Amino acid sequence: MIAADTGVTQGDRTPRPFAELRAALWRAVTDRDERAAGRVVLGALDDGLTTEEVLLDVIVPVQVKVGAEWAAGRIGVAQEHAATAIHDRIIAAMAHRDTVPAGTASAGTAPGAARTVTVACVDGEWHALPARILAEVLRGRGHDVDFLGAQVPTPHLVEHVHRTAPDVLALSSSLPTRLPGAHAAVTAVQAAGTPVLVGGAAFGADGRHARLLGADAWAPDARAAAGVLEGGLPRLRAGAAHTPADDLPHLADQEYTIVVGTKARLVRNTLAGIEERLPAMRSYTDAQRDRTAEDVAHVVDFLAAALYVDDTRLFTDFLEWTAGILHVRGVPATVLLPALTGLAAQLKDFPRALRLLERGRVALAARP
Structure with a gap:
């Protein structure tokens, strides 16, 4: 002890x-x-x-x-x-x-409670270390673990689960922009009759996005995840799972779909607007222009994710985090405001997007 x-x-x-x-x-x-x-x-x-x-x-x-x-x-x-x-x-x-044989309960696992667990990262999620750590913690507790690593495409993940029939899928994501992909994976795997435990920063410090997306369980860290598994997750009845539309009726307004589908145009037009408002940008090097385009693309990605889960905090937290990163590197957070203005001009017919952009502007303006 x-x-x-x-x-x-x-x-x-x-x-x-x-x-x-x-x-x-x-x-x-x-x-x-x-x-x-x-x-x-x-x-x-x-x-x-x-x-x-x-x-x-x-x-x-x-x-x-x-x-x-x-x-x-x-x-x-x-x-x-x-x-x-x-x-x-x-x-x-x-x-x-490791000296604990697979399927053999350790001191922290009740006899007969060892499970077969597939651990994977959501499609597009390249932060694999948290999932790797979870896999090793579960192995150490005697569970039989199948670790698939980073960026597992959802169709391949579902096929793997069908073929191997694990007791549980443990799905990891650190980036909130991967939540739509996580949702697709959760619903597809549940339809195969396998419960899904999710974890990682993408799902919120309180697990709010895990509940919204219909995951069977959420854990804030590897120890908690091991405790959830040892408490028992029921095997679902095949075909009984929900669909994304059941979980998120607000998506009927198509704002998320349109923002994602027009991302390239939104970024291009926003960059043009920033150049008009900030003449200094005309003297940027190609590398500086590329970096600015990446920053605007990140803003659009997080706007889309916030629209998907209808969560203002997801968007404002991202903007405040980005502002902090820029500040310590000597760049004022106000450089983000023209991007929000440019996006609002293009999304004037989208009330949820406009509300998010306005909340983002207020959050940035409130910074010292």
């Missing part, structure tokens, strides 16, 4: 405290020293920590810090990618040391 946040276990061996392990791992990954990182993690296992403890109490907090330091502008994109890659390879090395 672990004493909270100390890393001290019962028995003859006393691992280093979690805080000390995190600090050592942070130094290793930010120095891009994979060997040192491996010594920290594998040494903690040798000293008596479980795979789950190392994953969730050491690696996850360090990975969260990596993201926070990138957002604050204190480390670059390449350094963030390097740290994530090191964590991914170390987790793979940990998996080869």
